Amino acid sequence: MRITVRVAAVQAEPSWLRLSDGVEQVVELIRAAATQGARLIAFPEAFLPGYPWWRWIDTNQWNVEYSTRCRENSMTRDGVEMRAITGAAAAHDIHVVLGFGERQDRRIYMSQAVIDDSGELLSVRRKAGxxxxxxxxxxxxxxxLPAVHHTPIGKYGALSGQENQRPLLTRALRADEEQIHVAAWSGSPYADAAGPDSSTTVSRMYALEVGAFVLAPTAVVGESAFDGMGGAPRISSPTGRACIYAADGREVVTPLEEGEEGILYADLDLVADSADTQQCDSARAARDRKDRDPAPVRRGSRRVASGWQSGPDRWALPMSLGTYPGGTAAC
Incomplete structure (x- = not known):
């Protein structure tokens, strides 16, 4: 069975180091994409509270201050900010892949959350490399290893930044027959810091290697990013360009102008697996029953499913060979 899925890749400037404003911005972008019929929206790397590109600038007198502000404006995976975002996904019936700074105690991680169209937080993965x-x-x-999520809109997964060119990770996603991939990028105030068009090149090569559609959302870095940055050199114009690629590496839709804020849309033609769809429908029905019925009181030891972790990364998969719910992990 073939289905057509409308997807959205964000090209927007973050609300730099202002978490509450950033959450409102994310919720509004979710609403806007859903209004245009999108079933999946992908956000750039570390979109909340904005990627700390200032660390590349050799003016350390304000680096400590902004590192502290970055920590203070990062969010937890189960806090009120995340609940507002999962609530927006449920309200607008849309899947969301969000890059954010995740705070735990005094540490912050570069995390990527996957939320389904019922508001369920499917996974939170912390960038390791x-x-x-x-x-x-x-x-x-x-x-x-990253997971491929089997959903009614297809099998999709996500990676951040330079993770998209690491064979160990890309092979794991290819092994589970990923159909849609989110390659999230942070943008840069000085064009493509890693080299000419490196992010677009990596995204295109990922599509060719894995044989999947690739959404490459990218943050815009504009004049507002420099507010309060002391002697940081300014840029002449905003930078950052999002793209969407087909499995053969061609651009599915014409990108927005570099530095222009907006959402890039594309309609993807996919082969839907009826077994996956039935499994997702059954899982959603079970969640609905769980929401309606009070949880039974259980006594005794608690069993943890083999292959899954408890603790901070309990939604992530161990880097090992084997199987997991929804697919096969392979190095």
Whole structure:
């Protein structure tokens, strides 16, 4: 059975280091995408509270101040901010992939949340392979393999930044027959810091390697990013461009102008697995029953499903060979 799924890739400037404003911005973008018929919306890397690109600038007198503000404006995975975002996903019947700074105690992680159209938080994965600058602000997550989520709109997964070019991770997603991939990028105030068009090149190569549609949301870095940044050099124009690629590497839709804020839409033609759809419908019905009925009181020891972790990364998959609910993990 073939289905057509409308997807959305965000190209927007974050509400830099203002968490409450950023949550309102995310909720509004979710609403706007759903109004246009999108079933999946993808946000850039660390969109909340904004990627800390200032660490690349050699003016350390304000680096400590802004690192502190970054921590204060990061959110927890189960806090009121996340509940507002999952509530928006449920209210507008849309899947959401969100990059955010996740605060736990005094540490912050570069995390990526996957939320389904019922508002269920399917996974939160912490980026493990940080570059030298990111490690000055963020803690490294547990090196887990990413999951492909089997849903009525297809099989989709997500990675952040340079993770999209790491064979161990990309092969795990390909092994589970990923159909839609979110390659989230942070943008840069000075064009493509890693090299000319590196993010678009990596996204295109991912599509060719895995054979999946690729949504590459990207943050815009504009003049407002420099407010209060002391002697940081200014940019001449906003930077950042989102793209959507087909499995053969071609652009599915014409991108927005670089630095222009908006949402990029595309209609993807997919082969839907009826077994996956039935499984998702059954899972949703079970969640609905659980919401209606009070949970029974259980006594005795609690059994943890094999292959899944407890603790901070309990929604992530261990980096090992084997199977997990919804697919096969392979190195």
């Amino acid at each position: 940080l570059n030298s600058v990111e490690r000055k602000i963020f803690a490294s997550g547990t090196p887990n």
